[in-house]
Amino acid sequence: MSGHVTDERAPGSGRPIIEADHISKHFGGVFAVDDVSLTVSPGEIHGVVGENGAGKSTLMRVLAGILRPDNGSVLVDGRQLEAGDTRAALDAGVALVHQELSLVPEMTVAENILLGSTPSQAGLIKTQELKQVAADALDEIHVSVDLDEPVVRLSVALRQFVEIARAVARKPRVLILDEPTATLTPAETDYLLDMLERLAERGLAIIYISHRIPEIFRICHRVTVLRDGKHVDTVAIADTRPEDLVDKMVGRELKLDLQDRREAGEPGPVVLRAIGIRAPGVNDVDLDVRAGQIVGLGGLVGAGRTELVRAIIGADLRSAGQVTITAGGSTTRVTSYRSAVAAGLAYVPEERRADGLALTMTVADNVALPNRHQVSRSSVLLVRRIAELAKRLADTVGLRPPEVQREAGDFSGGNQQKVVLAKWLGREPDVIVLDEPTRGVDVGAKVEIHRLIKELADTGAAVLVVSSDLPELLDLADVIHVMRDGRVVGTLPSELADEKSVMSLASGETGAMIGV
Amino acid sequence: MSENLAGRSVTPTTSDGGDGQQTAVTAPTAEAGPPAQVGIEQRDFHLLAWLADRGIIVFTLALVLLAAAFVDGFASVDNITDVFNRAAPIGIVAVGMTFVVISANYLDLSVVAQVATAAVVLIGISNETNIPLAMLLALGIALVYGVVNGVAVGVFKANAVIVTLATTFMGLGILRWASGGSIYFGPEDSLIRSFGTTEIGPFPLSMIALIVIAIALHLVLTRTTFGFMVKSYGSNREATRLAGVNISLVVIGAFILSALGAMIGGFVLAAFSNTAVSAMSDGFDFEALAAIIVGGTSVFGGRGSVLRTLLGVVFVSVLTNIMVLSGLGFGYQQMAIGALIVVAVSVDALARRAAGI
Numbered sequence: 001m002s003g004h005v006t007d008e009r010a011p012g013s014g015r016p017i018i019e020a021d022h023i024s025k026h027f028g029g030v031f032a033v034d035d036v037s038l039t040v041s042p043g044e045i046h047g048v049v050g051e052n053g054a055g056k057s058t059l060m061r062v063l064a065g066i067l068r069p070d071n072g073s074v075l076v077d078g079r080q081l082e083a084g085d086t087r088a089a090l091d092a093g094v095a096l097v098h099q100e101l102s103l104v105p106e107m108t109v110a111e112n113i114l115l116g117s118t119p120s121q122a123g124l125i126k127t128q129e130l131k132q133v134a135a136d137a138l139d140e141i142h143v144s145v146d147l148d149e150p151v152v153r154l155s156v157a158l159r160q161f162v163e164i165a166r167a168v169a170r171k172p173r174v175l176i177l178d179e180p181t182a183t184l185t186p187a188e189t190d191y192l193l194d195m196l197e198r199l200a201e202r203g204l205a206i207i208y209i210s211h212r213i214p215e216i217f218r219i220c221h222r223v224t225v226l227r228d229g230k231h232v233d234t235v236a237i238a239d240t241r242p243e244d245l246v247d248k249m250v251g252r253e254l255k256l257d258l259q260d261r262r263e264a265g266e267p268g269p270v271v272l273r274a275i276g277i278r279a280p281g282v283n284d285v286d287l288d289v290r291a292g293q294i295v296g297l298g299g300l301v302g303a304g305r306t307e308l309v310r311a312i313i314g315a316d317l318r319s320a321g322q323v324t325i326t327a328g329g330s331t332t333r334v335t336s337y338r339s340a341v342a343a344g345l346a347y348v349p350e351e352r353r354a355d356g357l358a359l360t361m362t363v364a365d366n367v368a369l370p371n372r373h374q375v376s377r378s379s380v381l382l383v384r385r386i387a388e389l390a391k392r393l394a395d396t397v398g399l400r401p402p403e404v405q406r407e408a409g410d411f412s413g414g415n416q417q418k419v420v421l422a423k424w425l426g427r428e429p430d431v432i433v434l435d436e437p438t439r440g441v442d443v444g445a446k447v448e449i450h451r452l453i454k455e456l457a458d459t460g461a462a463v464l465v466v467s468s469d470l471p472e473l474l475d476l477a478d479v480i481h482v483m484r485d486g487r488v489v490g491t492l493p494s495e496l497a498d499e500k501s502v503m504s505l506a507s508g509e510t511g512a513m514i515g516v
Numbered sequence: 517m518s519e520n521l522a523g524r525s526v527t528p529t530t531s532d533g534g535d536g537q538q539t540a541v542t543a544p545t546a547e548a549g550p551p552a553q554v555g556i557e558q559r560d561f562h563l564l565a566w567l568a569d570r571g572i573i574v575f576t577l578a579l580v581l582l583a584a585a586f587v588d589g590f591a592s593v594d595n596i597t598d599v600f601n602r603a604a605p606i607g608i609v610a611v612g613m614t615f616v617v618i619s620a621n622y623l624d625l626s627v628v629a630q631v632a633t634a635a636v637v638l639i640g641i642s643n644e645t646n647i648p649l650a651m652l653l654a655l656g657i658a659l660v661y662g663v664v665n666g667v668a669v670g671v672f673k674a675n676a677v678i679v680t681l682a683t684t685f686m687g688l689g690i691l692r693w694a695s696g697g698s699i700y701f702g703p704e705d706s707l708i709r710s711f712g713t714t715e716i717g718p719f720p721l722s723m724i725a726l727i728v729i730a731i732a733l734h735l736v737l738t739r740t741t742f743g744f745m746v747k748s749y750g751s752n753r754e755a756t757r758l759a760g761v762n763i764s765l766v767v768i769g770a771f772i773l774s775a776l777g778a779m780i781g782g783f784v785l786a787a788f789s790n791t792a793v794s795a796m797s798d799g800f801d802f803e804a805l806a807a808i809i810v811g812g813t814s815v816f817g818g819r820g821s822v823l824r825t826l827l828g829v830v831f832v833s834v835l836t837n838i839m840v841l842s843g844l845g846f847g848y849q850q851m852a853i854g855a856l857i858v859v860a861v862s863v864d865a866l867a868r869r870a871a872g873i
Contacts, residue, residue, distance in 0.1 A: 315758065337757070337758070337760070338760050338762060341759075342760070347758055349758060354752075354754060354755075355752075355754045355755055355758055356755055356758070357752065357755055358747075358748050358751035358752040358755050358756065358818065359751065359752065360751045360818045360819055361747065361751050365744070365747075365748065366748075366755075368744070369744070369745075369748050369755075369756065369761070370759040370760055372744065372745070373741075376740075376741045379740050379741045379742060380739055380740055380741075381738075381739050381740060381744060383739075423759065
């Protein structure tokens with residue numbers, strides 16, 4: 001867990017370049033940030049940790065002038081910034097790399113990097129200068145990518161780097177990164193962390209938000225812990241331990257049982273069988289998942305895992321291949337997504353806000369949707385039955401707060417993911433496919449989601465999990481298929497799988513490359 | 517700076533941020549879930565969100581009371597009946613179209629052609645044969661409209677505004693070709709005529725039809741799996757698809773309901789005037805839309821209700837009536853409806869942003 005913490009690192013002792021002074025911000029009746037102060041000095045990497053909903057992103061958006069605080073002020077170089085003025089923050093040298101990617105997919109890499117500050121003369125874009133500035137920014141972060149490539153064709157990881165180049169192109173003095181590694185593989189994460197260390201050595205102040213404690217210990221000099229919008233502590237990294245940090249984040253004793261492997265019994269008969277699957281990004285894959293078995297799909301981002309599972313279940317078209325689901329004594333050929341659902345499939349998609357939930361509807365309604373036949377009689381909804389079902393499933397997944405009549409959009413990421421799971425639990429699925437089930441989810445929710453997935457397998461469901469989070473994959477899966485370039489390049493039973501074996505298969509021994 | 521607050525209680529202390537009321541509702545919840553959020557009604561007060569949500573009730577009441585107090589001739593039985601007679605056809609169109617709006621497909625412009633077609637078919641065909649046959653033919657035409665619009669939008673994923681603009685064009689073209697642009701007059705003693713002239717108190721039958729249809733459609737929207745899927749589709753179509761819903765059928769269903777509303781609206785309009793002509797429903801698209809969005813149904817989809825539309829119809833009709841009574845001509849009425857739509861969709865969009873969606 002521990003990184004290479006060395007003593008010569010100045011723990012932010014210099015004159016601060018940016019100062020958050022008693023910031024408060026509330027949404028609704030709730031303080032998202034409650035009287036939080038923070039200082040960061042040039043050359044310092046300052047970690048900010050806390051569970052989802054702790055107020056990290058809100059605080060960062062206040063620092064970047066996107067949100068106007070109710071109280072308190074932001075100072076850069078001792079000068080107070082105009083509250084809630086994005087332009088002023090940018091001009092003062094504060095650049096934020098967003099958590100949600102904010103690139104324009106159809107525009108090129110160069111255009112995206114200079115979006116909002118495009119060099120122009122008399123309304124005409126100066127193409128040469130545009131490319132030069134974009135190229136310089138990419139050079140600065142040591143990423144090579146074709147400047148004329150539309151962003152839509154880049155991998156998620158490359159898009160993340162373009163996003164960082166965009167911030168760097170503005171010659172910031174303070175760089176804020178909000179969960180930049182959530183979508184990255186370990187190799188890509190390494191690359192990013194090295195890059196940040198280089199930038200800090202050149203005097204940039206960096207504020208780094210992450211759920212991943214090892215990253216914090218690897219690059220940060222100091223770390224600030226937030227909980228429920230409040231400042232809990234700021235410590236020099238050399239003076240703390242990962243366990244202490246986690247304790248402060250959750251504010252309670254939490255057993256990190258992510259490494260408790262399931263005692264898997266003898267797997268049952270094959271439930272999900274896929275043969276010769278071909279689809280864009282997927283090249284001739286066979287896959288079986290048995291009853292009571294958890295099969296993991298590992299690999300780097302862009303290896304074709306999401307594409308594979310979506311092609312298998314019919315959520316996207318496949319160009320070749322056969323899929324069958326055998327459950328309850330009958331075998332169904334999966335010819336469309338709906339036929340898969342009818343045969344007992346549950347699918348927890350990668351993009352939960354975009355694909356998993358109707359955010360403007362209540363939790364109860366979201367839960368009722370896939371269970372509509374259960375909660376209606378001859379097409380007439382039975383309101384009481386919806387409420388009962390939602391209540392029961394909310395209890396099962398541990399929804400907090402357990403208020404099923406609230407809109408799904410009101411809940412934190414981890415709880416939204418529990419709602420997505422709850423939707424399908426009501427159907428008692430025979431096959432459940434989960435894509436990045438705990439991405440962007442806090443530690444507490446993660447533990448609960450893992451428990452649910454294991455319980456599903458224990459009760460005989462066939463489970464297929466895609467995850468870029470290696471410890472998660474190792475914890476959950478009975479067998480791991482590793483993908484690279486659209487193919488399964490290796491299969492590891494749980495007793496042989498570790499981070500190293502999965503990564504060496506995923507990266508093809510040559511080491512993961514960043515770039516095109 | 518690095519003041520250690522780890523031991524501090526999580527119970528909110530009264531901070532000087534915001535007003536004191538905000539802190540009062542922040543109750544401590546168990547452990548480290550999301551920040552304490554006690555209930556939806558305790559959200560921050562946003563004027564725009566409030567306007568989009570509750571504004572219609574207050575505004576309709578205020579408008580009616582003001583009209584009754586200050587506009588000569590408003591509070592008479594004859595005038596009220598007149599308001600109802602004019603409100604009913606547009607209202608019936610609007611409650612049907614509400615399903616299209618909630619499904620996030622903006623609106624059904626083709627109701628203009630559908631209303632005129634239903635009216636011309638009802639009077640023209642019944643003049644030559646009989647009423648049931650005319651109604652059956654109109655029903656067939658309505659289903660064709662619903663299926664054509666629904667398939668183009670729901671199956672081929674074409675843009676609903678463009679599709680229904682085009683089907684209006686086609687439909688009016690067919691109607692003018694088939695009718696030769698003539699005006700059809702119904703006989704004075706027909707059943708159609710007597711429907712159009714019968715009143716119970718100040719309520720014409722058409723208004724009662726509107727109320728019955730609105731309640732029926734309200735139940736369809738809130739109490740059936742179909743209505744539920746329309747709402748869910750409007751809120752997030754991909755999540756709805758991935759829940760195993762046949763989303764094409766949901767869209768087709770929404771357009772069929774809209775077409776059925778337009779058909780009945782056309783019947784009622786024909787019965788009221790006892791005449792029918794292809795140009796008689798000009799502006800129905802926008803007046804229906806005005807009623808829907810003024811009522812508070814969101815053009816972004818997923819939020820809205822049929823009963824809201826009913827209130828919106830009352831508001832728009834009373835507003836129009838006030839203008840007529842004040843001697844403001846059709847041009848002014850058009851301007852008012854247009855302005856109303858701009859304001860209502862802007863409030864809708866701003867409220868959505870204020871709610872942070």
